[in-house]
Amino acid sequence: MNLKSLLLACASAVALLVPAASVLAQDYPAKPVKLVSPYAPGGSTGVVARLLAKKFGDQTGGSMIVENKPGAASNIGSDMVAKSPPDGYTLLMGTSSLAINPTLYKSMSFDPLKDLAPVTALISSPNVLAVDASLPIRSVKELIDYARANPGKLNYGSSGNGATNHMAMEMLKTMAGVQLTHVPFKGGGEALAALLGGQIQVMFNPASTLQQHHNSGRIRMLAVTSEKRMEGLALPAVSETLPGFESSVWFALFAPAGTPAPIIQKLSAETNKALADKESLALLKEHGMLPLGGTPEQLRALLLKDTARWAPIVKASGAKVD
Incomplete structure (x- = not known):
């Protein structure tokens, strides 16, 4: 078969497959x-x-x-x-x-x-940045200032090495130029329990898991990780203090x-x-x-x-x- 015949054969085969694929999609699922x-x-x-x-x-x-x-x-x-x-x-x-x-x-x-x-x-x-309510920290700026004044003394929890809330805090550390100590857990629930128990002082987690503890005064929600403020959540965005921060x-x-x-x-x-x-x-x-x-x-x-x-x-x- 010469090259021209081969190309024509391939084109014909493709032409037959396109209707077959369309029929397959019509019958799906x-x-x-x-x-x-x-x-x-x-x-x-x-x-x-x-x-x-x-x-x-x-x-x-x-x-x-x-x-x-x-x-x-x-x-x-x-x-x-x-x-x-x-x-x-x-x-x-x-x-x-x-x-x-x-x-x-x-x-x-x-x-x-x-x-x-x-x-x-x-x-x-988006996640929400939260801290132990016993700390004198009420904003992202105050968290950064506290971390700079107390390098390495704040422990933050995550759902595990490489989890999105781990990487979000690493981004914050890099952008703010601060040192915090990572404590990985097997999930966000375990990390939140450690925050409530005082074993860690900072973490990122979904607002739905944090809100009740914020309302009870056990933790303090500081900011949301979306690019802009979220409707229905009375919190600033981290990006208002650290321009360009986004970690949804x-x-x-x-x-x-x-x-x-x-x-x-x-x-x-x-x-x-x-x-x-x-x-x-x-x-x-x-x-x-x-x-x-x-x-x-x-x-x-x-x-x-x-x-x-x-x-x-x-x-x-x-x-x-x-």
Whole structure:
């Protein structure tokens, strides 16, 4: 076969595949879709996963089943999805950890940028900076001044090495030029218990977990990590003291690389529709989350941007996982 005949044959094959892919998307979902959450049940990830599963079923007439696969800072569940058949029936509830882990881990069994197909960004969930209420600290500036006057004497907790609240504090340390001592825990709940018990003095955590303790006077919420102030939360943004500071956690939907484009587009459209629903917006607001939405291309750009943004911060922190 000469080159011209080969090219014509390839073109004909592609032409046959395009209608087949379109038909596949029209029939999708023909069976239950598995949504892998790479964290333990509960928490913010669980809220978003359950919401997406319900709305997906309501909108498509199909079903979406949430399966928790926790471990290795989301790597176990993410790897499982990356190695699943690219047919749209195994999806990932990915988070900002996909941008942090490539620098944090010495080696990974998958590449988030190559082995996962972006679908849609789901939500952004800012953290809140909180301190032990017994400290004479009522603002980000006062925290920085106190830390400078008492280098290394403030302990801060996190959900674990490389967690988003660990990296957020490392960013604050770098930008403010202060020293705080990191105490990693197995989750945000354990770190919060340590703050309430006086074992640590500072931490970042979602507002929904901190508000009741702030109201009771046991801790003091200082500022939010979103780029600007959040509606419904009477707190300044950290960026008002440290310009350029932003450290919101994002959740997003991914599929295995190679999933047909028509299925990706259908998933993206259904997800954007779910995020715009009044019931969804009310639930997200209740949990201090901001809906994102958008295209697969916008999600890929977000992952690329955050991978580059977090790499120097992870390296400067010295955190490393084998």
